[in-house]
Amino acid sequence: MPQLPARVASLARYRDDPVAVWTIRATAAAVLAYAVAEALSSQPAPLTAPLTALLVVQVTLYSTLTTGIRRVIAVVAGVLIAVGFSAVVGLSWWSLGLIILAALTVGQFIRVGEFVNEVAISAMLVLGVTQLASQAWERVLETLIGAVVGLLFNIVLAPPVWVDPAADSIVGLARRTRGLLLDIGEELDRPVPVQQAADRLHEARRLDQAVTDVDAALRQAEDSLRLNPRISEGLLARLVLRTGLDTLEICVVVVRVLARSLTDLAKRRAEGEALFPAETAQALAELLADVGAAMVSYAVLVTTQVSGSAEQAEDRLAAELSAAWERREPVAQMLLSSVQQHPYAWQLYGSLLAEIDRMLEEMDLEHRSQRLMAELDRATANRHERAARFAGIRRLVRTGRLSGRES
Numbered sequence: 001m002p003q004l005p006a007r008v009a010s011l012a013r014y015r016d017d018p019v020a021v022w023t024i025r026a027t028a029a030a031v032l033a034y035a036v037a038e039a040l041s042s043q044p045a046p047l048t049a050p051l052t053a054l055l056v057v058q059v060t061l062y063s064t065l066t067t068g069i070r071r072v073i074a075v076v077a078g079v080l081i082a083v084g085f086s087a088v089v090g091l092s093w094w095s096l097g098l099i100i101l102a103a104l105t106v107g108q109f110i111r112v113g114e115f116v117n118e119v120a121i122s123a124m125l126v127l128g129v130t131q132l133a134s135q136a137w138e139r140v141l142e143t144l145i146g147a148v149v150g151l152l153f154n155i156v157l158a159p160p161v162w163v164d165p166a167a168d169s170i171v172g173l174a175r176r177t178r179g180l181l182l183d184i185g186e187e188l189d190r191p192v193p194v195q196q197a198a199d200r201l202h203e204a205r206r207l208d209q210a211v212t213d214v215d216a217a218l219r220q221a222e223d224s225l226r227l228n229p230r231i232s233e234g235l236l237a238r239l240v241l242r243t244g245l246d247t248l249e250i251c252v253v254v255v256r257v258l259a260r261s262l263t264d265l266a267k268r269r270a271e272g273e274a275l276f277p278a279e280t281a282q283a284l285a286e287l288l289a290d291v292g293a294a295m296v297s298y299a300v301l302v303t304t305q306v307s308g309s310a311e312q313a314e315d316r317l318a319a320e321l322s323a324a325w326e327r328r329e330p331v332a333q334m335l336l337s338s339v340q341q342h343p344y345a346w347q348l349y350g351s352l353l354a355e356i357d358r359m360l361e362e363m364d365l366e367h368r369s370q371r372l373m374a375e376l377d378r379a380t381a382n383r384h385e386r387a388a389r390f391a392g393i394r395r396l397v398r399t400g401r402l403s404g405r406e407s
Helices: 004-015 018-040 048-056 061-086 093-109 113-129 133-156 163-186 194-225 234-268 278-303 307-341 343-362 365-406
Strands: none
Touching: 018 048, 018 133, 048 061, 048 113, 048 133, 061 093, 061 113, 061 133, 093 113, 163 194, 163 234, 163 278, 194 234, 234 278, 234 343, 234 365, 278 307, 278 343, 307 343, 307 365
8 A cells, every 4th residue: 555656656757758648649549540440441450540640649739730740641642652553563573662762752742851761661561451443542541540530639639748847857957067066166176187087078078968868858848838729828938948958058068168178277287286276176166066056046947837936046046146256256366366376277267267157147137038038039020920921822812712703
């Protein structure tokens, strides 16, 4: 009995996993498509219907209506090509080559993008199981059944919104970056071998892959917000998350440059010599800790949906940025004094300050608001442009209908 809460938590975790949800939805859609095709088709094994449904069902509604429709076009085109070939030739090595050539050529013309291969795959499958033209048209019916079931499955049962996994990824990236800054700060008052400094640099470079993973999760979240009837302000939510990740990505790049500067500084230090004097190292470590804390607060702010919590996160970020700027001035004076003892390192000291300044400026609340407003204006202008284009097309169609009636 005590294991029940753990099992419930495990199920909840799978419920929030896009891959697990897609697996269940795709399986259900394929089974439903097979059942419908079995009732409407005279073929004993209408497997083309579940095949098409599997290709159409996507993780989000938006991807279903874009990627899925292109896949439907690719599959239907392949089936129609197979229909033409099955009425004339059977399956042999030369007919297989011809059908692949024709399918790939047609796929380029109908602009199905990365699904060109699926035109040829569908054509080969249908040609392999179909010998009569009547059977071929049954395969066309099965394909349409699978396409309709797959599309309706995602439209009627709208997929969930994947904002929470993306938000967790963004906050996780910020915390990982903060951890690296804290580790760097702990080493500033001691001798650091070049290899150890290089290891920190490699760790900073590995954050690039983390950014790529977060970007993939965010793209999925953005798609889940598009065309979703449960979300009233999907555009704003997408832009807040996207601009937030862009800012964190800039900070990750700057942290990598900072680690590179410290690695160069370690190369210039004598054996057994600390990177910085004790007082300077402590102040700089505290400044890096403030920057890391501000980074986490920034991530929490851009991923917070509730207005009250967002205000608290904004106040926390403002306080941490203010503390970091106040600590930055004494650090600058200490580094200036250190330059007099180590004049060869003045470029690296200046680089450290410039990198810290860049991160603080990127997370500035006013800078964030200006960037968000600029993205909103750009998105609104694009939306108006598309609306005007569609309005022009409707006017042309209406004018054509009126001309036809008059004639």
